[in-house]
Amino acid sequence: MISNHKSPKVALVVLNYNCQPFIKSCLNSLLRQKYKNKKVFFIDNHSSDASVSYVQKHYPQVILIKNKKNFGIGKGFNVVIKKVINDFDYFGLFNTDIKADKNWLYQLIDTFSQNPNIEVANGLTFNWQGDLVDNAGGTIINFFNGIIGGFLDSQTTKNLPLKYKNHVYPVFFSLITGMLVKTSAFKKVGFFAEDYFMFCEEFDFCWRVLLTGSKVICNPKATMRHYTYHEKRNKIIVAKILKLTETNLLATYYKNLSSVGLLTVFPILIMARFFMAVIYIAIVPKVAFLKTEGIALFFKNLFRGKYHQSRRLNLKIRKLSDQQILSVNPTNIFNIKTIFNLALSWFKTVYKDYSA
Numbered sequence: 001m002i003s004n005h006k007s008p009k010v011a012l013v014v015l016n017y018n019c020q021p022f023i024k025s026c027l028n029s030l031l032r033q034k035y036k037n038k039k040v041f042f043i044d045n046h047s048s049d050a051s052v053s054y055v056q057k058h059y060p061q062v063i064l065i066k067n068k069k070n071f072g073i074g075k076g077f078n079v080v081i082k083k084v085i086n087d088f089d090y091f092g093l094f095n096t097d098i099k100a101d102k103n104w105l106y107q108l109i110d111t112f113s114q115n116p117n118i119e120v121a122n123g124l125t126f127n128w129q130g131d132l133v134d135n136a137g138g139t140i141i142n143f144f145n146g147i148i149g150g151f152l153d154s155q156t157t158k159n160l161p162l163k164y165k166n167h168v169y170p171v172f173f174s175l176i177t178g179m180l181v182k183t184s185a186f187k188k189v190g191f192f193a194e195d196y197f198m199f200c201e202e203f204d205f206c207w208r209v210l211l212t213g214s215k216v217i218c219n220p221k222a223t224m225r226h227y228t229y230h231e232k233r234n235k236i237i238v239a240k241i242l243k244l245t246e247t248n249l250l251a252t253y254y255k256n257l258s259s260v261g262l263l264t265v266f267p268i269l270i271m272a273r274f275f276m277a278v279i280y281i282a283i284v285p286k287v288a289f290l291k292t293e294g295i296a297l298f299f300k301n302l303f304r305g306k307y308h309q310s311r312r313l314n315l316k317i318r319k320l321s322d323q324q325i326l327s328v329n330p331t332n333i334f335n336i337k338t339i340f341n342l343a344l345s346w347f348k349t350v351y352k353d354y355s356a
Helices: 020-031 051-058 072-087 104-114 183-189 201-211 235-256 259-264 266-282 285-303 308-317 322-326 337-354
Strands: 010-016 038-044 063-066 090-095 098-100 118-127 133-135 138-142 147-150 178-182 215-226
Touching: 010 020, 010 072, 010 104, 020 038, 020 051, 020 090, 020 098, 038 051, 038 072, 051 063, 072 183, 090 098, 090 104, 090 183, 104 118, 104 178, 104 215, 118 183, 118 201, 133 147, 133 215, 138 201, 138 337, 178 183, 183 201, 201 215, 201 235, 201 308, 201 322, 235 266, 235 285, 235 308, 259 266, 266 285
Parallel strands: 010 038, 010 090, 038 063, 118 215
Antiparallel strands: 090 178, 098 215, 118 133, 118 178, 138 147
């Protein structure tokens, strides 16, 4: 077990954009962590609400960073990570709409201390009411379709299998809802992709970590709650996210697959993403257009050589085959049933959010 007297130093970093209603519960839960050797940072991504003034007034002990514009998730976090990387042994990264259990950090640091090959860790995250699982790390739902999501998403708490309650287990990626990263991981594989804005930044980062033979895990004894808060949707941001969902997903596969995987899997993935984009014509035509535009943007970037350097670097750090890396995924990577189970509710959500 770890000792706080000789414990690693941890930076707990919250990235905020217009989430003022959740700042109190978030920061209070991080400041009250039983693990003592920590500092809390609050990055505001150029919010238009009262987030900054609220933190300045109520949390003088928190280090406030004000970004001059909304940098998105990857670059938003990188601002602080790059600046203080040599001052901390670990970085905890969070959304604002979370409330961490007081032992969250202690549990994860203890897990790291028992296995030096772990580079990234996730806890078990519930919804705000605590009756459903929000995620237990991330999983590839279907490899050929490029569909990813939260592991154990929407499982009822009371029916959660015991093996996912009491034991540490590998996952494919951790979610920035609340994740802990060893500083050495950033020094080894680089930072979050700054051109992603949002979506896939943690998927891409953790894939790089797995390439090196290191582990990404979930410790279910480290718990938190997640509200999944959204302000009134900004149409410009919505359009950007819909496009970048496709662009970033394709970029992540392109940068991280082996040469053989690129030749065999990537063409199938492109066809699948285009087919799924076309389906939206019957549901919300503008979504189909935006997703197709996102696929086109990937190819535009690719032909301009945007991803080539990242791919070359990833080939250099690779120690495992695609098959070995994918074997850590906590679910079947060729899952078809789950796609059909999720499809109807997902299409309803898309129609509700994007048809107006």
